[in-house]
Amino acid sequence: EPEVTQTPSHQVTQMGQEVILRCVPISNHLYFYWYRQILGQKVEFLVSFYNNEISEKSEIFDDQFSVERPDGSNFTLKIRSTKLEDSAMYFCASTQKGLAGIGEQFFGPGTRLTVL
Amino acid sequence: AQKITQTQPGMFVQEKEAVTLDCTYDTSDQSYGLFWYKQPSSGEMIFLIYQGSYDEQNATEGRYSLNFQKARKSANLVISASQLGDSAMYFCAMSHPASGGSYIPTFGRGTSLIVHP
Numbered sequence: 001e002p003e004v005t006q007t008p009s010h011q012v013t014q015m016g017q018e019v020i021l022r023c024v025p026i027s028n029h030l031y032f033y034w035y036r037q038i039l040g041q042k043v044e045f046l047v048s049f050y051n052n053e054i055s056e057k058s059e060i061f062d063d064q065f066s067v068e069r070p071d072g073s074n075f076t077l078k079i080r081s082t083k084l085e086d087s088a089m090y091f092c093a094s095t096q097k098g099l100a101g102i103g104e105q106f107f108g109p110g111t112r113l114t115v116l
Numbered sequence: 117a118q119k120i121t122q123t124q125p126g127m128f129v130q131e132k133e134a135v136t137l138d139c140t141y142d143t144s145d146q147s148y149g150l151f152w153y154k155q156p157s158s159g160e161m162i163f164l165i166y167q168g169s170y171d172e173q174n175a176t177e178g179r180y181s182l183n184f185q186k187a188r189k190s191a192n193l194v195i196s197a198s199q200l201g202d203s204a205m206y207f208c209a210m211s212h213p214a215s216g217g218s219y220i221p222t223f224g225r226g227t228s229l230i231v232h233p
Contacts, residue, residue: 031218043153043161043207043223056214091161105151105221107161 002026004108006092012114013082021077021111023092032075033093033105034067036060043091049075082115089113118143118212120224127229129198136183137193137227139208145169149211150191151221152182156204164206167191198231205229 005024013019025032034046047057047067054067066078075094079086092108119142129135141150152164167175167182175182183192191210195202208224 042225043209045220045222048218048220050218055218056216056220058220089159093161104163104166106163107153109160112159 002106004092004094004106006090006108006111008111009109010112010114012116015084015115016081019079019082019113021079021090021092021113023075023077023108024073025075025092025094026096026106027073029094029096029106031055031095031097032067032069033095034077035091035093035107037089037091037110039088046077046090079113082113084115087113087115118145118148118210118222120208120210120222122208122224122227124227125225127227129195129229129231131200131231131233132197134194134196135198135229137195137206137208137229139191139193139224141189141191141208141210143189143210143212145212147213149219150182150184151209151211152180152191152193153207153209154202154204155207155226161207165193195229200231200233203229203231 007022032049035043037043045058047061048055064080068076089110091110093105095105121140148169150167154162165177165180165182167184179196181194205226207226209221211219211221214220
C-alpha cells in the first residue's frame with residue numbers, strides 16, 4: 001500500500017540553525033500539507049501546496065518557514081533559524097483531491113524536531 | 117473563525133463495549149468536511165472516517181461510524197465493539213474554505229481513549 005514517508009524521524013538542532021525536513025508524498029497525489037504538533041497538544045495546520053505553489057498558510061507559517069518541491073517526488077519544509085518553540089512533531093500529508101474533494105488525507109510518520 | 121471542540125479529555129471503555137467520542141464544531145461555511153483521526157502512542161496519524169457537510173447519511177467505516185447532526189453542529193465518533201488496540205488519542209477535524217480558495221483543516225484538542233480488558 002502506498003504511504004507517505006518522512007526523513008529524518010528525529011532531528012536535533014541548535015537554536016538559530018537551519019533545518020530541512022523531507023517528505024515523499026504518495027506518487028499520484030496532488031495536494032501536500034505540513035502540520036505541527038507540539039508535545040501533548042493538538043495538530044496545527046502550517047501550509048498547503050498545490051501545483052508548485054503555496055495555496056494556503058497559517059499564521060504560524062511566518063518568514064522563517066518555506067516549502068519546496070524540488071523534484072517530482074520530494075516535498076520539503078525548511079526552517080531558517082530555529083527557535084526553542086519550534087520543537088515539535090512535524091507531519092507531512094498528501095491527498096489526491098484536496099480537502100474540499102474529500103476523503104482520506106494520508107499522513108507520514110512525522111519528524112520529531114528538538115531545538116536545544 | 118472555525119472551531120472544533122472535544123469536551124472529553126479522557127474516556128474509558130470496557131473491551132467489546134461501544135463508546136462515543138464527542139465533537140462539536142462552529143462554522144458559518146455551508147461546505148465543509150469532518151474527519152476523525154487516531155493517534156496511537158507511537159505518534160502516527162491514522163485516518164478513520166470522513167463526513168461531508170452535504171452528505172445526508174452518516175458515514176461508516178467498519179467499526180467506526182460518525183453520528184452527524186448538522187443542526188446541532190456535532191460529529192461524534194462511535195466505536196462499536198472496542199478492542200484493546202483502540203486505546204489512543206482521537207482527534208476530530210474540520211476542513212473548511214480558506215482565504216486562498218482551497219480548504220484547510222482545523223483540529224480539536226483530542227480525546228484520550230483507554231480500553232480496559
